[in-house]
Amino acid sequence: MPVPARTAALAAIHPIQVVTRRTGLSADVIRVWEKRYGVVTPVRSAGGRRLYSDADIERLRLLAHATLSGGTIGRLAALSPEALAALIAPADASTGAVTGIDAARPAHEAVRRPSPVPGGTAMTAARDHLDTSLAAITRFDGVALDLLLRRAAIALSAEAFLDALVVPLTERIAAHVRDGTLRPAHRHLAHAVLRRVLDHVTTTATPPLPSRDVVVTTPSGQGQELGALLAAAAAAADGWRVTYMGPGLPAEDIVETVERIGARALVLSLGAAPGDRVIPRELRRLRALLPGDVAVLLEGAGAEVHRSVTAEIRAAAPRDLAEMREQLRALADGSDDVPTSDGTAAAAAPGRGRGRR
Amino acid sequence: MPVPARTAALAAIHPIQVVTRRTGLSADVIRVWEKRYGVVTPVRSAGGRRLYSDADIERLRLLAHATLSGGTIGRLAALSPEALAALIAPADASTGAVTGIDAARPAHEAVRRPSPVPGGTAMTAARDHLDTSLAAITRFDGVALDLLLRRAAIALSAEAFLDALVVPLTERIAAHVRDGTLRPAHRHLAHAVLRRVLDHVTTTATPPLPSRDVVVTTPSGQGQELGALLAAAAAAADGWRVTYMGPGLPAEDIVETVERIGARALVLSLGAAPGDRVIPRELRRLRALLPGDVAVLLEGAGAEVHRSVTAEIRAAAPRDLAEMREQLRALADGSDDVPTSDGTAAAAAPGRGRGRR
DNA sequence: GCCGTCTTGTCAAGATATTGTCTAGGACAA
DNA sequence: TTGTCCTAGACAATATCTTGACAAGACGGC
Structure with missing residues (x-):
């Protein structure tokens, strides 16, 4: 595999917490995957801590997505990145788009997609995000909301993010403002953040x-x-x-x-x-x-x-x-x-x- | 590492408290970051007090923000401003975009970025950005404009970016629309991009x-x-x-x-x-x-x-x-x-x- | 259907590493 | 004098590491 000549992208500097955020995997899982299946081999800092490159993170995310679609990690771990992408693409092409953004790496190839249905697991995952997002809005925490939404945009596919999270979220907000549970100011705050995040998703997902x-x-x-x-x-x-x-x-x-x-x-x-x-x-x-x-x-x-x-x-x-x-x-x-x-x-x-x- | 002779023009005159205010970092943190990781090297007054330049402050702010995303300061401290910026805005799909489009020229040119923050030349640097930005608007190239502005925001200090680039740019656009050189559609496009970039600057700069x-x-x-x-x-x-x-x-x-x-x-x-x-x-x-x-x-x-x-x-x-x-x-x-x-x-x-x- | 085995994610405990804050004693500036 | 700043070191709070154990399913054999 050709090594990309981008210095910033090569730097293996991300501590495990960053990987956690960007892949949605728990630190435990990341470590145990490394130990049991050798999915990635992060370099270590002087103090012994794992330092992940963007490529590592990308691979982990591909694997995470692939396991969601039903495969067991034991089998998937051996697959090449190409095979993984091929496995995921038919099920969820939008992944490629959103993925490309944060990892700054993968190509924007597979834009075609057959089955639009994200699947039941994505829906339940989205429901969790929905609840936490609403909670952030309720306590008027715009920073947290911003973070939550961006994280969700990464964890979910772009489609699931929009259909199963953003749309229901705006509807719930509207309903809560109507029945008085939330104040109009809450809605303004949420919309300001949503505009920002959606704008971000748009530009980064644009091929x-x-x-x-x-x-x-x-x-x-x-x-x-x-x-x-x-x-x-x-x-x-x-x-x-x-x-x-x-x-x-x-x-x-x-x-x-x-x-x-x-x-x-x-x-x-x-x-x-x-x-x-x-x-x-x-x-x-x-x-x-x-x-x-x-x-x-x-x-x-x-x-x-x-x-x-x-x-x-x-x-x-x-x-x-x-x-x-x-x-x-x-x-x-x-x-x-x-x-x-x-x-x-x-x-x-x-x-x-x-x-x- | 070339050590540029620091122009006296960019006066390093800010006491630590100003840095505190503008970065959101405590004085303790600023000092300990300098001592442990050498993130900046402020000059000293006759009495031994630290005096920070705008560039110092800018770097500290970038670092402060980068740590927010989970990176450890110990590793972030070694990174170049470009790498830092890339870290903060991982959404650099636009970079890939332009690189891909005019891939005719080698990527080095884009990577080997010039002039960090020359003092007296800040205005001239901003003028360059201004001209290229206007050119992008003229040829209706929103993607390029987006990229240019984001780069400028990193290359210049936040203040210079706003005062010497964005404000004049909007004024020039308005003038050009008035005299018919540009169409209203141009202005809309530019404003759409500007809103996005300013929003981005706001969130990344917010302590x-x-x-x-x-x-x-x-x-x-x-x-x-x-x-x-x-x-x-x-x-x-x-x-x-x-x-x-x-x-x-x-x-x-x-x-x-x-x-x-x-x-x-x-x-x-x-x-x-x-x-x-x-x-x-x-x-x-x-x-x-x-x-x-x-x-x-x-x-x-x-x-x-x-x-x-x-x-x-x-x-x-x-x-x-x-x-x-x-x-x-x-x-x-x-x-x-x-x-x-x-x-x-x-x-x-x-x-x-x-x-x- | 039932039971052992395998797979996989999670948790706990004890040890290190990293980092931000605080204290103490003293110097400088207004 | 008063407020700000400096250095050096101590300290507490997190984050992370390793090892080992364990529960919930999945799977295959009987």
Whole structure:
């Protein structure tokens, strides 16, 4: 195996506690795996303490994921990193993306993925994270929440993190604020942290190499950006190169962004704002200005509210993140059609070029 | 290891207490780190007292943050600033990104980074960053901009990064959009990236230890959050523990946040919105609800616009970041003796040792 | 189905290593 | 004089290490 020439990455300097955080394994397990199966061979400090390299950590994390999928460590321990990755990839491709981030190492290869279902274990794991996160919010501990979420993003797959943790978390927060268990200030704090973490997930999960481009934003008049960030993170974890533009973009600027980037898809996040007059107008203007072959996805509660306009501008309206993923994938698989919620094919006027420079 | 002749331009003039304030480390720790691990080598005054340069402080802050993630100071101390930064922001997927994209040129160029912190040339260094950043914006390259800014934040000191790069950059962008050289879409892109980077700077610069707390937000009706993030980053770099709450917070929620956290100061960022009726009302409500010993600072163009209210609610109105820093520092110095009129959560009483962890 | 064996994660105890804080005695600065 | 800073050493709190034991499942044979 070729040795990467990155000094920082080579440095084997992480004490076991860091490995604990980044792999989700207990220190005991890490040690016993080393002793019984020789999964890694960390160097030792002068005082005899184990010092792990990023590569060690990466391998441990791969193993941890692989065992979650059912294999026994005794057998997996002998496998090469490639074999491990191959084993995990079919079950959970997003791992590759998120993994690449922290370990700064593995390639961004397998972006394809068949079965989206993370599995029952991931759900229960996510529930734990959910409870601890809520506890942190309750005691108004933003730092702890930040840490917990980042850790969860690593421990869980990107998909599980978003679907089984972030989404339920925001819903629970909203519910608690409604029934008075939490104050609005709690929600603000949580949202501030969530924005930060989601932004982080998005940028780190975004594949560096040229790939399918998608622009994510919120139309003019929409201030709520959590949904947009969620969509951005989901798209990024799914192998799209995301350009996130923040909330409240006028139609002209959206169009210009899409054209300059040459994006194939545009995801707009719409909060529920019944009776809103601005949004429908912006959406119509958007479709008029937008190249015909750019697919438009309306994410969030607002898509339901403005359903007639949604149909009118030939936009897809995924019900949730899972549906959005499917539609994005359909888009990526070469078909220019995005299935709309009611089944009609949306978008795609392949004849008209988009006139890129 | 080349030993660069230290330019007198970057005066090493800070006594240890300033370092204490700006890093969140106790004087004991700073001294013992120097003695045991040689993390910095401050010059001495005629009387034998340590005098720290800004670069020293920056390094100490990086180290303090790096230890937070679990690394042991004994090993971290030997690391280069680049390696440290990579450790703190393991999310360096963007590095891989650009490396991969223009892989045409050898990676060495990126690794062999130049100029740590030249004193008098700090401004020229910042000018370079400014130009390259503007170029990235012009060609609509958000990924490159992100990378450039993060690098600059490491290469320059936090102060220089904010004052000599970010602030001028936003001004130049605004000017270019005005005169038509850049499109609004460019500005949106740049702001989206800037928000992300500033948020990152804020969190990484915020001292992990209990220290003086400040809450940064934007009052209800203010959507623009770049200024608030800028102020947050500046305060964090100055040793305050920042709780950033995002834009558009109603007075009640601001007050509740301040009280729950036990913050000593509140920074509100106000954009220029002449004729605004909501802001003055919110500000008055705020002062009425807020504990009397909480200092209020109004940052941004809006403070000028609402000058009468500013005076009425006994708020400071710094003209720029430098002035805000001064006022914050004065607050930090003076309040040692100021008794808390209200018995709420005595916060961090400085002076004696502060509890680690 | 039942029972022994193997696998695997967790825990305990006793010893070291590492690190932050504190004390004491003295010097310097305003 | 008073407050800040310096050095050196002592000390307490964590983190980690090693060895060994053990419980819960998984598995295979009867």
